[in-house]
Amino acid sequence: MPLKLENRIPDIVIGRLPLYLRALNRLKQEGIEVTSSHELGQRLGISSAQIRKDLSHFGGFGKQGTGYQINFLITKLQSVLKINQRWQVAVVGAGNLGSAISHYRGFQDRGFEIAWLFDADESKIGQQVGRFTVQAISELKKVISENKIQIAMVAVPAEQAQEVADILVDAGIRAILNYAPINLTVPDHVMVQYIDPVVHMQHMTYYLDENA
Amino acid sequence: MPLKLENRIPDIVIGRLPLYLRALNRLKQEGIEVTSSHELGQRLGISSAQIRKDLSHFGGFGKQGTGYQINFLITKLQSVLKINQRWQVAVVGAGNLGSAISHYRGFQDRGFEIAWLFDADESKIGQQVGRFTVQAISELKKVISENKIQIAMVAVPAEQAQEVADILVDAGIRAILNYAPINLTVPDHVMVQYIDPVVHMQHMTYYLDENA
């Protein structure tokens, strides 16, 4: 997924930046204006050295003796992650999950706007789901290319997910957040990230005691 | 989260097992009975060497010259991950997200049963959400300890998430899947895994072109 062509900064570092950003926004909400790698690390369960090293990839955001100006660091990280703009996102799948995604308020202020909701199911097309009118998947390619959409979420059953991904790729999508519990096959120029709660649950059960 | 006291097998390995399992079940569904580290790796975008090394931690599951018997490997991995039993799970938060979780069918056949749905909101208590009657959070401790529940999902707004986590910890929960976009502070003996779609999205935008 790193799309690595002369990839200077490790992908694992990039993956942590959104976590830093989330914690920083939290600190800001609490009225705190300056923080340190140590404080941030405590909150995140990450060593302070790692935070300093990660941030150092992008230039000196901190001040020796003082720490990091929270507002400044937030702005810088947003810029690095290119979320100093609002990305429009298409959602495919208007079932329970797609509906929950459409209703979720948490995308707005973190760089994303859910802008379209598609479904393959005839009976759902034209229906209102939250603030969206469900559109036919046959419209997808046109909508996505006309609006230069680069990001989509897949919220259809596993059986249809690959087919939907193929359509998205064909339409020119560059990044997919896949909620279906299945690995997608896509060309190299397309990124996929996965959300599968069961994977996290199964990871944790390894460490639990089987109950009597 | 590894809970590391004489932790022989790396947590990163454990984290991949659910992915292997998911892919194996897929292969099985396709009617395939035997696979190889190479085939599995192709599907997952992981090297065959890594898969062999990961699996070797648990004993010789494969046959030289042949590969891995899918049914056998599935059984073994289920056993390693302790999902050869059904874990009962409590969900806290009966909003859009909690409702979507409650309706999701995908937990059943992968080791988990959503068994209770709680909410703090007076007006929601007693309401029917899917097959659940929403219960008051004041009942939580009793229900969880009486039923020896070890796993919970947090699906409340960020502002309430830490408070809910504290209640869960107090009730004896050992593993939390947190959907709220906030880092939880819990004692060492409690694991937390996070689901925050925005984190994945922000990870991907780093690699996208800002659009004109």
Added chain:
DNA sequence: AACTGTGAAGTTTTTCACAGCC
């Protein structure tokens, strides 16, 4: 006095490559 940024050291993770078995 407090904290950053960073080379160097240390640790973990991945890949290589091949002996051994089917």
Added chain:
DNA sequence: GGCTGTGAAAAACTTCACAGTT
């Protein structure tokens, strides 16, 4: 011939520790 399991090598990642700045 095909494939696993595994030491050894390589690469990646994290932590240490401290010089340098405020």
